[in-house]
Amino acid sequence: xxxxxxxxxxxxxxxxxxxxxxxxxxxxxxxxxxxxxxxxxxxxxxxxxxxxxxxxxxxxxxxxxxxxxxxxxxxxxxxxxxxxxxxxxxxxxxxxxxxxxxxxxxxxxxxxxxxxxxxxxxxxxxxxxxxxxxxxxxx
Amino acid sequence: xxxxxxxxxxxxxxxxxxxxxxxxxxxxxxxxxxxxxxxxxxxxxxxxxxxxxxxxxxxxxxxxxxxxxxxxxxxxxxxxxxxxxxxxxxxxxxxxxxxxxxxxxxxxxxxxxxxxxxxxxxxxxxxxxxxxxxxxxxxxxxxxxxxxxxxxxxxxxxxxxxxxxxxxxxxxxxx
Numbered sequence: 001x002x003x004x005x006x007x008x009x010x011x012x013x014x015x016x017x018x019x020x021x022x023x024x025x026x027x028x029x030x031x032x033x034x035x036x037x038x039x040x041x042x043x044x045x046x047x048x049x050x051x052x053x054x055x056x057x058x059x060x061x062x063x064x065x066x067x068x069x070x071x072x073x074x075x076x077x078x079x080x081x082x083x084x085x086x087x088x089x090x091x092x093x094x095x096x097x098x099x100x101x102x103x104x105x106x107x108x109x110x111x112x113x114x115x116x117x118x119x120x121x122x123x124x125x126x127x128x129x130x131x132x133x134x135x136x137x138x139x
Numbered sequence: 140x141x142x143x144x145x146x147x148x149x150x151x152x153x154x155x156x157x158x159x160x161x162x163x164x165x166x167x168x169x170x171x172x173x174x175x176x177x178x179x180x181x182x183x184x185x186x187x188x189x190x191x192x193x194x195x196x197x198x199x200x201x202x203x204x205x206x207x208x209x210x211x212x213x214x215x216x217x218x219x220x221x222x223x224x225x226x227x228x229x230x231x232x233x234x235x236x237x238x239x240x241x242x243x244x245x246x247x248x249x250x251x252x253x254x255x256x257x258x259x260x261x262x263x264x265x266x267x268x269x270x271x272x273x274x275x276x277x278x279x280x281x282x283x284x285x286x287x288x289x290x291x292x293x294x295x296x297x298x299x300x301x302x303x304x305x306x307x308x309x310x311x312x313x314x
Binding site: 008009011012013014015016017019020021022025026028029030032033036037 | 149152153156160161164165168174178181182185186189190249250253254257268269272273275300303304307
């Protein structure tokens with residue numbers, strides 16, 4: 001003999017006991033996960049590329065700034081050397097012998113032009129190198 | 140957990156799927172009362188799990204974590220959906236019939252009537268009844284799925300059964 005409760009239990013178990021997803025549920029899910037996985041990989045690759053581009057941009061800016069600083073230092077260095085040279089020549093002028101004075105009077109302008117060109121060439125060469133350098137490009 | 144640590148998400152999901160698919164589906168179904176919507180939510184839950192697996196730190200148990208995701212997804216789907224369907228929808232009855240092959244006409248009438256009665260139960264009672272009978276689950280499992288104490292599950296189940304018995308009694312008396 002069955003009680004109303006046990007009858008109810010039977011009906012409820014029959015109603016809900018066998019409810020399940022459709023048979024193709026797992027296949028559909030795995031298909032969606034594969035699609036998600038591909039999207040995920042593409043997004044990760046894009047993010048990595050963007051990060052790499054940003055890092056490259058930062059590195060290029062830093063390099064440019066270092067080059068400018070080096071050029072400025074070289075120019076100041078050349079200026080300092082030329083000033084020191086001028087001071088030394090002026091200080092030693094009276095002690096030079098007559099033959100040195102003759103040579104300096106004869107070749108003085110050439111020597112001065114040569115020294116000035118040598119000193120000025122350093123930053124000029126640096127600037128030329130900076131202009132002709134091709135920028136690094138990411139593939 | 141080892142697969143999660145090894146970042147082998149696909150394999151982890153393949154292992155979780157047989158253990159939790161029906162439970163997640165049942166939980167979603169108890170909220171939504173719509174087979175199609177419950178399947179969609181179940182798919183969403185497993186995709187969310189797949190995405191979130193690397194962040195799973197094992198502080199809560201895997202089942203608690205999965206049920207939390209399933210509950211939140213079900214509630215979101217429920218909010219997004221208008222109007223609500225009911226358990227006695229023809230589509231649901233078809234699903235029940237297809238899962239229980241060749242019942243007699245009287246039995247089908249009984250089941251349809253019981254479905255309507257279950258549908259009239261308060262939400263929590265209805266959820267407890269459905270989850271309890273879906274897999275003959277333990278009170279503890281139902282409590283874990285709904286995040287309520289075991290005692291509350293027992294009380295809700297008792298009240299729901301009493302209510303269904305009374306309603307069924309009234310129906311058979313009037314028939």
